[in-house]
Amino acid sequence: MATSENIHEISSTGAFVRQKNRFDTPFGNQEGELPVEAGRYRILWAKICPWAHRAIIARELLGLKNVFSVGTASPIRTEKGWDFSLNEEGVDPVLKIGYLTEIYAETDPKYMGRATVPTVVDIIERKVVNNDYFHLTNYLETAFQPFHKKGAPDLYPEALREEIDAFNDVLFHEVNNGVYKAGFAHSQKVYEEAYDILFNRLDSLEKRLANQRYLFGNQLTDADIRFYVTLVRFDVAYYSVFRTNRNRIIDFPNIWNYAKDLYQTKGFGDTTDFESIKKGYQLGDPSTNPLQILAKGPDVSIWNEPHDRGRFS
Known part of the structure; x- marks a missing residue:
């Protein structure tokens, strides 16, 4: 941060x-x-x-x-x-x-x-x-x-490491750090460039998740962890605070169902604190929010609603 x-x-x-x-x-x-x-x-x-x-x-x-x-x-x-x-x-x-x-x-x-x-x-x-x-x-x-505990998932399988590393590198520059590039841009041109790169990549990932449960088929990997932490902060913080407002995550059908699937998986949702996320981004810089007013929304109970990813099981 x-x-x-x-x-x-x-x-x-x-x-x-x-x-x-x-x-x-x-x-x-x-x-x-x-x-x-x-x-x-x-x-x-x-x-x-x-x-x-x-x-x-x-x-x-x-x-x-x-x-x-x-x-x-x-x-x-x-x-x-x-x-x-x-x-x-x-x-x-x-x-x-x-x-x-x-x-x-x-x-x-x-x-x-x-x-x-x-x-x-x-x-x-x-x-x-x-x-x-x-x-x-x-x-x-x-x-x-x-x-590792017995039965722990292989999040970084050796046969996929080169491919996961390459994917994670793009994900970092265009999405994970891409929201920050837009949010902290000091010129309109730089902001719009970051904004377009971010949403072009999200459009691509929306298509990728149309035919598979996770980013690498039906196997949960390190890449899913890295994508999730941006998704879970997007609608409650980045959309408004960083002006990444072309779409909310809930507006991407495949990404949204994928995000709910992860959130409802032990280790993801139970380590996610929406209130802390909102406070950190909205109240952490008094120069951008001098009255220190915390937004009431959005409704985060929807993260517990059913998802459709079971169709890939």
Whole structure:
């Protein structure tokens, strides 16, 4: 999640250019990689954030609750960054920090970028070890496979990895981050370009989902997690706040039924907090909503209505 305060992420043409991840050491068993251990790491997240949400969904689907503990920040980011005001005494109960920036400063006092979620902290060494949201779910799906629950889905099947990676790259640039490119554009031209790319891709995905249950046939994969976290935020936030208003997700028959199918699957809907999403996007930047009025709608009970995806079973 980002706000208009991130002026350093705006290019000379007025386009939003997301900062790169500072802590990107992979998890694994090779020299120089982060050790794969249960109970050593804590994922810090905020329920508003799509990048963090997808790691939490993967954690749930794969049965890694006892492997990674979780710390939850407030959905409304302050001038000092993400805070832990939702917790007793206003601090993360394990790390005893009030703001995410504190553990970044402890890890690297020279770090000048944003402290982002998700952040993986090594509890033993008390330092940030990974904030690479683009690859984090893949690490959970592969490096931590020895800890997966019995019967866990294969979200990143080896035979499809190259294809999933290529798809995820397009999905990120045109949809996941595409809504931000539209929402944070500093010129009409850049906004309209991002807007058109976003909806052209959604039109394409609407056709793709006409004949299969998930993005890769009838098998739930990592790509579905990444698409879902944007879909679930679209109508309640992006449509109005980011001016991505050609269509709502409920206006795409196949995508909408697909989204409801995922929402009603354990690990998806039960980790989705619409109220936090609305608050984070609508109240997180006072310059765009100075009266801090929270929109009453839309009705989110419709996410529990029947879907038609069972026809592919």
